[in-house]
């Protein structure tokens with residue numbers, strides 16, 4: 001676990017090479033595999049809960065609470081929505097969250113390197129993301145709200161819950177990177193993970 005930081009960083013430098021050597025494999029999926037491996041439930045509990053003060057919350061935009069429920073609601077209600085719109089939204093939401101978490105941690109905090117390396121990784125994913133199309137209006141509104149510091153709608157959330165959302169929605173939205181017979185978009189899929197956490201790990 002202590003090595004996670006170095007591992008993420010190693011990937012970021014590896015990206016440049018991967019890009020120029022191979023075009024057949026998707027660099028985005030490769031990056032997301034690193035995110036997947038870095039944000040397993042153990043890591044989320046360790047870095048985002050046990051290393052934090054009890055019940056510690058950060059202030060986020062309403063739009064930064066981006067859960068499976070949001071994804072299904074958007075898919076249901078927004079005409080012309082494409083996966084790429086959700087993917088860009090996911091990236092922007094979580095980049096903002098990682099920036100916020102990094103900004104409240106002192107450099108010597110045991111979760112600092114982990115979080116800031118993830119932030120670097122997300123920034124590099126943003127760089128390789130295909131040029132955006134014009135998204136449906138509703139999605140544009142979300143992006144505008146995320147980019148605005150004037151938004152008056154604030155919420156609070158624990159870093160752990162925010163990264164739980166990040167992890168779960170990633171599997172749902174980038175389905176080609178995480179092929180599986182189970183449906184990651186359904187809450188039911190994640191219930192076991194949740195149960196295991198409450199049984200096996202002391203809650204704080």
Ligand SMILES: *[C@@H]1O[C@H](CO)[C@@H](O)[C@H](O)[C@H]1NC(C)=O
Pocket residue numbers: 033036037040041177178
């Ligand atoms: C994602 O991580 C989980 C465990 O943390 C692992 O079982 C799974 O194989 C990983 N998926 C991919 C596509 O790397």
Ligand SMILES: *[C@@H]1O[C@H](CO)[C@@H](O)[C@H](O)[C@H]1NC(C)=O
Pocket residue numbers: 054055204
């Ligand atoms: C933390 O939150 C839980 C659940 O909301 C609550 O039961 C507990 O008392 C809180 N702990 C502290 C130290 O505030």
Ligand SMILES: *[C@@H]1O[C@H](CO)[C@@H](O)[C@H](O)[C@H]1NC(C)=O
Pocket residue numbers: 062063064065066067070142
């Ligand atoms: C997700 O839904 C909640 C309400 O359940 C809302 O506050 C939040 O803004 C939504 N997030 C996005 C990105 O639409």
Ligand SMILES: *[C@@H]1O[C@H](CO)[C@@H](O)[C@H](O)[C@H]1NC(C)=O
Pocket residue numbers: 005108109110113
């Ligand atoms: C964090 O990273 C910096 C530079 O990469 C390194 O010097 C430092 O030892 C790391 N800190 C921890 C706690 O791993």
